[in-house]
Amino acid sequence: MRAPGFWWRAPDRPGLLPRLLAPLGWIYAAGTARRLRQPGHVPQVPVICVGNLTAGGAGKTPTVIALIERLTARGRKVHVVSRGYGGRLEGPVRVEETRHRAEEVGDEPLLLSAFAPVWVAKDRAAGVRAAEAAGAEVILMDDGFQSPSVRPALSLVVVDAARGFGNGRCIPAGPLREPVATGLARADLVLTIGDEAAQSQFDAVWGTPDLSRLRGWLQPLQMGMDWKGERVLAFAGIADPSRFFASLRAEGAELVRGEALGDHETLSETLLRRLEMEAAATGAQLVTTEKDAARLPPQWRAKVLTLVVRLQVEDWSAMDAAFTKAGV
Structure with missing residues (x-):
């Protein structure tokens, strides 16, 4: 699905439709708050929840990759638990990069499985227990900030x-899963x-959150590829x-052109053939994101280039201190 454009308007200029939908947003927020009052599984090892306050992506997958690398450097055996959005397997099942496909486990778990053991489980608590039984010393929970099923240490x-918290309203009036103040009050750190x-822009609109903050950016990796002057037809x-x-x-x-697809949209043979024909007609190379590449059918992977990005963080000290406090 694609998020409606009015979700990302400035909070002081939301427009008529968000105002009309605001009562439904209040009901949604109340449901989230009620759900979070339920008791959750208390894990035997530290669980770090990497979540967000808005529907859709915010950069969680590059963040999880960066945390895997940082925790591994601290000598910890890191596992990841995900619900496997877009996949059909209930789990808990350990993702095998060479055996599973995105339609089974989801594109993000498939991508992350190249960096650490990944468990897909619709029941996050069951996924955490499976990771613990497999020897995990610390677990990264990909998403789940609004889920009561597991009690994280951090x-x-x-x-x-750039997008911040959108228009500052809850679904369906805006992109928020819960009010900003409510969500940040439960968080230990925020990464912009x-x-x-x-x-x-974030500072100007939302100010500085009253908790430890990291600032980061996504840095493309060269991977032996020089993009200068390369004609590309991109899809994402x-x-x-x-x-x-x-x-x-x-x-x-x-x-040459960018094809904006819905988040996690299926890459059908019809779509890919259309893009391939357009690329051939314009003398362009097909290129996509690392996450989209995980959803490519096997016969298309050699035909499409990938722009790989990694998270860079200005100062990791707040995160390192939080690790120590959480017993990681």
């Missing part, structure tokens, strides 16, 4: 700095992801495809 809220302009089924297209331009690629 919660990190990830925010797209974006360039300097986006970080400044992520929360904000325009950010991906902007990254390609910043790397020097000549973007």
Whole structure:
């Protein structure tokens, strides 16, 4: 699905429709609050929840990859637990990169399985127990900040700095799963992801959260590929495809056209053939995101290039201190 455009308008100019939908947003927020009062599973090892306050992506997957690398460097055996959005398996099941496909386990778990053991489970508590039994010393819970099923030792809220918290209203009037103040009151840290302009924009609209904050940005990896002058036809089924297209331009690629797909949209044979024909007619190379590449059918993977990005953080000290406090 694609989020409606009015979700991302400035909070002081929401428009008529969000105002009309506001009562439904209050009901949604009340339901989230009621659900969070339920008791959750108390894990035997530290669980770090990487979540957000808005529907759709905010940069959680690159954040989880960065945390895997940082925790591994601290000598910890890291496992990841995910609900496997877009996958059909109930789990708990350990994701095997060479055996599973995105339609079974979801694209994000498939991508993350290259970095650490990943467990997909619709019941997060069952996934945590499976990871514990398999020897996990610390568990990264991908999403689940609004779920009561597991009690984390540490919660990190990830925010797209450019989009912030949208119009500041709850679903369906806006993108929020719960009010900003309510969500941040439960968090231990907040990570805002974006360039300097986006970080400044976030500060101007939302101020500085009253908790430890990290500032980060997504840095493309060269991977032996020089994008300068490369004619590309890009497609992306992520929360904000325009950010991906902007990254390609910043790397020097000549973007013939960008096809914005719905978040996690299925990459059908019909869609891919259409894009391939257009790329051939314009002398362009097909390119997509790392997460979308995980959903490509096997016969298409050699035909599509991937722009790989990794999270860079200005100062990790607040995160490191939180790890120590959480016993990680």
